[in-house]
């Protein structure tokens with residue numbers, strides 16, 4: 001079935017209402033099995049524009065499917081990107097209400113804050129590090145709108161890569177003080193370690209993952225802007241949490257970021 005502009009608008013409504021009503025829905029490729037990835041990015045773009053029309057502000061980018069393990073699990077060879085809005089920004093000292101989610105999971109990430117604009121199609125990890133002002137530990141909360149987190153690549157791209165919320169630690173440091181590939185990361189729930197990894201899990205280096213995204217944006221004449229935040233990709237698998245849980249991510253040399261979840 002053809003994915004006309006009208007169908008794209010309907011799919012944006014479908015995903016936005018699932019998010020608003022906090023209910024999981026069937027993946028869109030069940031109805032449109034030939035949904036091309038380029039059209040999925042157009043749907044994602046329209047979804048973000050609708051959020052902006054509703055008063056949210058785009059404040060950065062997120063990378064997904066950046067680990068080989070996750071790519072193999074999904075049978076794909078490429079990472080994906082989506083957008084972060086100010087409505088997704090959560091604060092460490094304010095408990096997150098479980099009622100705003102469908103079936104959330106937490107992922108440990110390294111957040112980058114851009115010190116300069118960055119755009120191009122031959123951007124390297126070194127370029128990314130030069131243009132970055134700070135890095136900090138972060139937790140992304142993903143909350144796919146699809147039943148049981150089951151989707152194909154175009155589905156998850158259209159759904160803004162499962163974005164829902166994120167928390168960034170308050171200690172920002174220079175990326176030049178670390179080898180981010182070797183930097184160790186530990187994620188715990190209620191004081192018990194759940195997952196461990198290092199920055200190299202993210203396409204070899206978190207800055208390499210960012211370079212991939214900048215080059216992808218560059219093909220569309222887009223780029224990153226000074227002051228934007230980028231979540232560079234999950235360093236370990238995501239873990240589910242419930243009301244009453246406290247999730248903490250500690251990154252070697254950068255300190256920790258924590259959030260508590262309430263009912």
Ligand code: 0L1
Nearest residue numbers: 063064065142161162234
């Ligand atoms: O941020 C992520 O790595 C998640 C990307 C989408 C895949 C998922 O929802 O598990």
Ligand code: MG
Nearest residue numbers: 107140233234
């Ligand atoms: Mg993520």
